[in-house]
Structure formats: structure tokens, C-alpha cells
Amino acid sequence: MKPSTRLSKMQESPIRKLVPIAEKAKKSGKKIYHLNIGQPDIETPAAFLEAIKSFDQKTIAYSFSQGEPSLIRAMIGYYEKHGIHFAENELLVTNGGSEALLFSIIATTDPGDEILVPEPFYTNYNGFSLPVGVTVKPITTSPMDGFRLPDLATLESYLTPKTKTVLLSNPGNPTGVVYTSDEVKRIAELAIKHDLFIIADEVYREFVYDGFEYTSFASVPEIEDRLLLVDSISKRFSACGARIGLVASKNHDIISGILKLCMSRLCVPTLEQIGAEALYSVPQTYFDTVNTEYRARRDIVYEALNQIDGVVCEKPRGAFYVVAKLPVDDAEKFAIWLLEDYENNGESVMFAPAAGFYATPGLGVDEVRIAYILNQDSLKRAMAILDAALKVYPGRKK
Ligand SMILES: Cc1ncc(COP(=O)(O)O)c(C=O)c1O
Known part of the structure; x- marks a missing residue:
């Protein structure tokens, strides 16, 4: 018996597919610096486990399909601090940003439709689209011009009658691009003019460096009926394994549609929601400390890469x-x-x-994504290893 064609068409995640090879290397005694995955080494704030430890019910029961009301209120409170307003019936708790992405794609497209995504993009956008019969149409961006978005006319040239949605991460994974308010408005203009949904993946919104001003898609009132905001506690609070995310939208048809998907998967883990709620009360100093650390890490990696002969990269302004x-x-x-x-x-x-x-086939063949998620000494060492390895790699280009 053969599995479905849609599964066979899927690619393995480039982030995880070499893991078995790495595990083998580690078993043979080699130490590997893992810069392949966005798993920060920062400790999850203690509030998470403390809240779980004080759970006093005898049964771990199902939670509500839309999420625990107190967690939803905590999430809404977080957005309020950023000048973004959602009501309790406009936000659903999901199993990570991942489920929010999958549900948002399902909610805005039908099989055969297309979504526009600036490339390079978070690889799982393809992983979520392909199995539901949706094609990712890439808008190619380049490190040569800082992965900036093209002008409106060029964006329009990618549209077909099947285009339903624009999906983008801001700050961007893997590029570290942070879109200017002009770029955010350009995407909004495109969506309004051509009646498209926007899925804004803002899981890295705290990770913006050098005082660059961040513009959330949720701060553009003209698109509120067509915006699905995807978010997560994974990176914000270094709680990747908790699997808590959310999708928020002022389009009530979208939210009630996604709620049906939420009902079919029953609920998000009860205990993790209790821990997540506590995370939303960490003080601003937590974010400031983490941001300073990541900026220092970014500088170490960027400066080291620039010293290596033949390496080209753009200084990332956000994400990690x-x-x-x-x-x-x-x-x-x-x-x-x-x-x-x-x-x-x-x-x-x-x-x-x-x-x-x-x-786009053929693009990125000589590029890697480096996640600067280890401590500064480990990053320095990892960059020194890269430099030394490139000098002796048999496939090195002149
Ligand atoms: C851009 C982006 N969106 C969404 C996710 C998914 O995050 P999670 O499912 O852990 O919330 C990731 C994870 O790396 C990501 O990089």
C-alpha cells in the first residue's frame, strides 16, 4: 500500500532532515553546535512551571476548544499594551503558531488556490499548504537588496485568479527582515485592491534590533476584516515545547470557521495553557534582557561571517x-x-x-540558514569552525 500523493509531494523540513546524521555524529563522540533550529537556549521564565505546579485539580480535563478564557484575556492584555485591540471572541488559542498557520491557510483558501509568500520563507508554509491542495507562489526577494519587498506593480504581477491570500512572517524567518511601515502598507494596499486575505505571522515581534520601528499588520485598520494574525509563545517566552499559539481576527466569519477546526481537534493542552497565562505577566525587563542578548549574538555571527572569505550575507534586523x-x-x-x-x-x-x-527551484542551493540561538562563546566557536571548515571543504568554489 502506498501513502497518498500529497504526502509524497511534501519535502522534508530542511531544519530537521539532517538530524539523524547529526545524532550519528554525536554518538561517535563529536560535539555539534546546533545552529539549524530556532530553539533558543534562554530559560523559560520560572512563572510557567510555578503556575503548573500550583494546579490543584485531580483530573486533567479537556479545555475549551477556543482556549482557556483566562489565557485569552492575558493574550488580549498583551496586545493592548501594543495598542492592538481584540475582543475575547476574536482570538483562538492553538497548538503553537504552527496550528494557527495551518488553520489560517484552510480558512482562507480552497484546494487549487494560491497563496503569495515572499521567499525565502519559513519552510513549513509549504508544509502546511501542500497537503491541503494549496500552492505557494513565491515573491522572490534577495539578500542583495536586504530582502525588501518589490513595488506594488511587481507584487501585482504575481497574482492569478487563484490567489486568495498573502502570507508573510514579520520579522522574517529565515531572512531576519523587518518590514518598514511602507512595506506593510503596500501589502495592505495589494490586499484591499485585489480582495485578498493577509496572514501575518508575527511570532518574532519582540526580536527587532537597532531601534528599528516595528509595524504590526494589526495596526492597519483598513485591513482588519481581511487580517489573520498568527502568534505564539514559543519564541517570545522561549517556550517552544509548550505548543501554545493563537490566531486572532476581527473577521468573525473567519473566527467562527476556524473554531470548527478547533472543535474537531478538541482542545489545546490544559496544563500548558495555565503555564502560558503566567508567562504573559513577565515584566518588560525580561524582553529587554533577551533582546539585548540576541542583538549581541546577531553581531557576533554577522561580523564573523563578514570576515570569512567568499561569504555573503545581509545584516538581519530581526528574528534570530x-x-x-x-x-x-x-x-x-x-x-x-x-x-x-x-x-x-x-x-x-x-x-x-x-x-x-x-x-523557486534552484534558488538557495549555496545558502544556509544560521540560527543564532546559542550563547555568545558557542557562537564564536561555531563561526571559527565554519571558517576553518570552508578552507578545507573539497566542494569549495574558487
Ligand atoms: C516564522 C515562524 N512561524 C511559526 C513558527 C511556529 O512556531 P510554533 O508552532 O512553535 O509556535 C515558527 C517556528 O520556528 C516560525 O519560525
Whole structure:
């Protein structure tokens, strides 16, 4: 018996597919610096576990399909602080931002439809679209101009009668791009003019550096009826394993439609919601400290990459990733070689090959995504390993 064609068409996540090779390398005694995945090493605020420890019910019962009301109120309170207003019936708690993305794609498209996504993009946008019969149409952006969005006319050239939705992450994974308010307004104009939904994935909104002003899509009133805001506690509070996210929209048909999906999957874990609610009361100093740390990490990686002969990259303004073009034949082969064949004093480094972040065949073949999620000393060491490895890699381009 063969599995479905839609499954066979799916690619493996470039972030995770080399994990078995890395595990083998580690079993053989090699230390691997994992820069392939956006799993921060920052401690989850203690409030999360404290809240769970004080849970005093004898049964862990199902929660509401839309999420625990007190968590929903905490999430709404968070947005209020950012000048964004949602009512309690405009926000649904989901199993991570991942489920919010899948549900938002289902809610705004039918099989055969297309969604516009600036590329390179978070690879799972493809992973969520393809199985539900939706095609990602990439708007190619380039490190040469800071991954900026093209003008309105160029954006319009990507539209077809099947285009229903624009999906974008801001700040961006994998590019670290943070869209200017002009770019946000341009996407809004495109959506209004051509009657499209916008799915704004803002899971990295705290990770913006150098005082750059952040514009949320939720701050543009003209698009409130067509906006689905996706968010998550994974990165914001370094609580990736808790699997708590949300989708919010002022379009009540969208929310009641997604609620039907929420009902079919019953609920989000009860205990994790209790922990998540407590996270929303951490003080601003938590975000300031984390932001300062990530900016320092970004600087270490960016400066080190710039010192390496033949490497090209754009300074990321947000999130915690950088896409680097390497002087290699094929970044995936290089990443495998680093794990299987290379070591530097018993250590090596793991990256995500970037081709899987593009939908256009052939793009990103010599690029990697580097997640700067380790402490500063580990990042310095990982960059030194990359530098040394590139000098001896057999597939190095002249
Ligand atoms: C841009 C973006 N959106 C959504 C997610 C999903 O996050 P989660 O499901 O952990 O909330 C990620 C995870 O890396 C991401 O990078």
C-alpha cells in the first residue's frame, strides 16, 4: 500500500532532515553546535512551571476548544499594551503558531488556490499548504537588496485568479527582515485592491534590533476584516515545547470557521495553557534582557561571517536567523560533510540548508540558514569552525 500523493509531494523540513546524521555524529563522540533550529537556549521564565505546579485539580480535563478564557484575556492584555485591540471572541488559542498557520491557510483558501509568500520563507508554509491542495507562489526577494519587498506593480504581477491570500512572517524567518511601515502598507494596499486575505505571522515581534520601528499588520485598520494574525509563545517566552499559539481576527466569519477546526481537534493542552497565562505577566525587563542578548549574538555571527572569505550575507534586523551565501558547490552537501566528515578538535557545526526555504527551484542551493540561538562563546566557536571548515571543504568554489 502506498501513502497518498500529497504526502509524497511534501519535502522534508530542511531544519530537521539532517538530524539523524547529526545524532550519528554525536554518538561517535563529536560535539555539534546546533545552529539549524530556532530553539533558543534562554530559560523559560520560572512563572510557567510555578503556575503548573500550583494546579490543584485531580483530573486533567479537556479545555475549551477556543482556549482557556483566562489565557485569552492575558493574550488580549498583551496586545493592548501594543495598542492592538481584540475582543475575547476574536482570538483562538492553538497548538503553537504552527496550528494557527495551518488553520489560517484552510480558512482562507480552497484546494487549487494560491497563496503569495515572499521567499525565502519559513519552510513549513509549504508544509502546511501542500497537503491541503494549496500552492505557494513565491515573491522572490534577495539578500542583495536586504530582502525588501518589490513595488506594488511587481507584487501585482504575481497574482492569478487563484490567489486568495498573502502570507508573510514579520520579522522574517529565515531572512531576519523587518518590514518598514511602507512595506506593510503596500501589502495592505495589494490586499484591499485585489480582495485578498493577509496572514501575518508575527511570532518574532519582540526580536527587532537597532531601534528599528516595528509595524504590526494589526495596526492597519483598513485591513482588519481581511487580517489573520498568527502568534505564539514559543519564541517570545522561549517556550517552544509548550505548543501554545493563537490566531486572532476581527473577521468573525473567519473566527467562527476556524473554531470548527478547533472543535474537531478538541482542545489545546490544559496544563500548558495555565503555564502560558503566567508567562504573559513577565515584566518588560525580561524582553529587554533577551533582546539585548540576541542583538549581541546577531553581531557576533554577522561580523564573523563578514570576515570569512567568499561569504555573503545581509545584516538581519530581526528574528534570530541569518541567510548566508557560502562559497560551496551545494550547501546541503556541505552541511552533511560538516556532520559526517569534518571535525575541529572533536567539534563541528550544523546549519539548515536554505534551498528548502525557497519555492523557486534552484534558488538557495549555496545558502544556509544560521540560527543564532546559542550563547555568545558557542557562537564564536561555531563561526571559527565554519571558517576553518570552508578552507578545507573539497566542494569549495574558487
Ligand atoms: C516564522 C515562524 N512561524 C511559526 C513558527 C511556529 O512556531 P510554533 O508552532 O512553535 O509556535 C515558527 C517556528 O520556528 C516560525 O519560525
